[in-house]
Amino acid sequence: MGKGHETSSPKRLRRDTPNSWSELPLDLLTSVFERLSFANFHRAKFVCSFWHSASRQIIPKQTSWLILFPRDNDNNNSCTLFNPEEKHKLYKTKDLGEEFAKSLCKATYGSWLLMRDPRFNLYILNIFTRERINLPPVESQLGMTKMERTIDDCFRISHDHNMISREYIGLYIGSCVFWIDEKTKDYIVIWGLGRWYVVYSKKGDTSWNQIPDISDCIHLVYKDHKLYFSGYKCDFRIFDFSRETPQQTFQGIVIMQGLILNRRHGQPGYPYCTVSTKLVVTVNGDVLKVDRIWERKTRICRFFDVYKVYSSESLKNYEKVESLGDEAMLLDLGITVLANDIDGLKRNCIYFSGSHENIIHDDKFIFDIETQKMERVHKLDCSSDQLSSARWFLPSFTQT
Numbered sequence: 001m002g003k004g005h006e007t008s009s010p011k012r013l014r015r016d017t018p019n020s021w022s023e024l025p026l027d028l029l030t031s032v033f034e035r036l037s038f039a040n041f042h043r044a045k046f047v048c049s050f051w052h053s054a055s056r057q058i059i060p061k062q063t064s065w066l067i068l069f070p071r072d073n074d075n076n077n078s079c080t081l082f083n084p085e086e087k088h089k090l091y092k093t094k095d096l097g098e099e100f101a102k103s104l105c106k107a108t109y110g111s112w113l114l115m116r117d118p119r120f121n122l123y124i125l126n127i128f129t130r131e132r133i134n135l136p137p138v139e140s141q142l143g144m145t146k147m148e149r150t151i152d153d154c155f156r157i158s159h160d161h162n163m164i165s166r167e168y169i170g171l172y173i174g175s176c177v178f179w180i181d182e183k184t185k186d187y188i189v190i191w192g193l194g195r196w197y198v199v200y201s202k203k204g205d206t207s208w209n210q211i212p213d214i215s216d217c218i219h220l221v222y223k224d225h226k227l228y229f230s231g232y233k234c235d236f237r238i239f240d241f242s243r244e245t246p247q248q249t250f251q252g253i254v255i256m257q258g259l260i261l262n263r264r265h266g267q268p269g270y271p272y273c274t275v276s277t278k279l280v281v282t283v284n285g286d287v288l289k290v291d292r293i294w295e296r297k298t299r300i301c302r303f304f305d306v307y308k309v310y311s312s313e314s315l316k317n318y319e320k321v322e323s324l325g326d327e328a329m330l331l332d333l334g335i336t337v338l339a340n341d342i343d344g345l346k347r348n349c350i351y352f353s354g355s356h357e358n359i360i361h362d363d364k365f366i367f368d369i370e371t372q373k374m375e376r377v378h379k380l381d382c383s384s385d386q387l388s389s390a391r392w393f394l395p396s397f398t399q400t
Contacts, residue, residue, distance in 0.1 A: 022050040029054045037085050038063035038343045038395075063343040064330060064351060066365065066377065067108070067127070068390045070101050077101045079127060084344030084377055093127050100125065105389065106176040106191070108333070110396035114178050114189060119153055120171050124180065124187065128395075135189060136207050138171060143210025145197055157196065177222035177334070182396060188241060190227060192217030198229065200246070211239070211246060218256050221334035223281045228334075230256045230279050236287075236310070252315045254289065271296055272303075282336045283327055286311040289318070290331060292352070301374075304350055304367055323369060324348045332391045342394070349375075353390040365392070 033054065036044055038061050045055035065083050070076040077098055081091040103115040106122075113125050122135040139149040148156040155171055172194040180187040190200040195216045199208035216232040227239040227246065236254035239246040256277045272293045280288040287310035294301050306321040327336040328345040331352040339347035350367040366375040 022048045026054055030057055033058045033060075037061065039083055039085055061343045062337075062341060062394055062396075064337075064345055064392055065395050066353070066390055066392055067105075067113075069105060082377070087377070094130065096125070096127065096130065105391060106173065107178055108391055108393040109178050109180055110182065110394060112178075112180050114176055116173055120155075120173065122173075122189070122191075124178065124189070133185070133187065136201055136205060138173070138208065140207040141199065141210060142207045143197065143199075143212070145210060174217055175220040177220045177227070179222055179225075188222075190220060190222060192220060195232065200241075219278050219334070221279050221281050223335055224285075228279050228281055228287060230254060232256070236315075250310075250313065252310070254309045254315070255318075256289065278331060278334060280306075280329055280331065280334050280336060282324075283338060288321060288329075288336075290329070290350075292331075301352070301367075303372055304352075304369075306350075306369070330392050330394070333394070337394075351392045353392060365390070 029051065033041060033044065041055065041058075041060040045052045063083065063085065065081050068080040068082070070078065077095045077100060079093045079096065081093065083089065083091070099117055100115065103117045105113050106116050107114040111126050111128050113127060115123050115125055117123070120138055122138060124133040124135065125131070137149070139147045139155065141147050145157060145159050150156060174192040174194060176189070176191040178187060178189040186203045188200060188202045190198065192198045197215050198211045198217050198220070200211065201208050214229060214231065214235070214237065216235070218230045218232055220230075221228040222241075225240065225242040226249075227241055229235070229237045229239065234253045234255050236250075236252045237248055238250040240249050273296055276292045278290050278292075280290050282288060286308055289307045289309045291305040291307075292301055293303050293305060306324075308316045308319040308321055310316060324336060324347070326339055326347050328339040328342070328347055329336045329350045331350055337345070339345045339349075345351070346366070346368070348369050350369065351365060352367065353365055365377050367373075368375055
């Protein structure tokens with residue numbers, strides 16, 4: 001073959017293409033990043049320094065994961081993570097320490113967990129970076145009710161009005177919520193102490209501040225710097241936490257116990273009962289009341305009843321919600337999100353867990369409102385010897 005008909009060699013072809021993946025045009029690379037799922041996005045950004053730099057120009061899609069906690073009597077100090085995008089994979093966190101394994105998760109925000117240790121101390125922990133923020137001692141209270149910790153870790157509680165003092169073995173730290181800024185680490189933590197009161201603490205505080213005139217807390221939701229409170233006495237309130245001190249912006253009556261609003265619940269011998277009721281705040285700020293219905297004999301969750309109780313700054317007469325539309329409900333977080341904005345989520349579904357409520361349950365964790373059926377996300381058994389509880393959460397990674 002003559003020189004004029006010389007074929008192209010592999011070496012010559014490489015001269016006409018980038019020498020490495022790091023030489024891809026920036027606009028092409030960012031276009032690729034925009035199409036990646038949450039998990040693949042965070043894998044791809046570590047290919048090389050150029051890809052890492054390009055990834056910082058993109059806000060990755062958010063995703064919802066299931067976190068499963070170890071039992072405190074096991075030697076396992078790690079959590080198991082399940083990503084619905086990758087149905088056949090499970091991940092393990094790094095060793096989070098012996099104290100973590102003996103602690104109880106009370107709430108999540110992003111990749112942060114609010115934990116209560118065996119001595120009833122509270123702390124916030126990032127499960128990926130293992131950064132920890134210790135919170136003020138629970139007995140350090142500012143308000144009308146005083147708390148004292150005894151030598152044997154009992155707690156003596158008294159009220160200024162009647163000076164009656166009662167001693168408790170341990171504390172019932174009820175509903176908890178928190179928020180944290182990933183960059184500045186500003187935070188606010190709010191929780192209810194049994195039927196006594198609700199307290200909060202912000203970054204820099206050395207004590208817990210009691211919110212005046214609210215007690216008997218059932219459930220709390222915190223969203224967009226607003227606290228949504230429900231109480232055993234049908235008390236429903238909204239507080240604005242965007243200022244230095246919380247300001248109440250709404251108060252009304254919402255029955256939080258299970259409602260009997262249709263014939264099936266009113267029938268004698270009806271085999272189901274309401275095991276728990278929670279508030280959920282939607283994308284547009286409506287407030288839903290969610291009744292979790294279980295079977296009396298098996299104590300397994302069978303379905304949910306959802307009612308709208310608040311919208312446009314006024315109460316609603318328990319309007320039955322037949323569909324969430326394009327939203328998905330994360331019951332553990334007390335919010336709904338646009339399903340298209342979160343990788344792995346299905347619209348018009350309730351994502352839930354239950355072992356942190358001491359409920360016997362199976363391994364489905366998803367309820368489809370349209371079909372009224374439970375769906376399995378993975379063959380997980382939280383009642384096994386390895387795992388004690390589970391929660392859905394929205395992991396977050398700070399772009400560095």
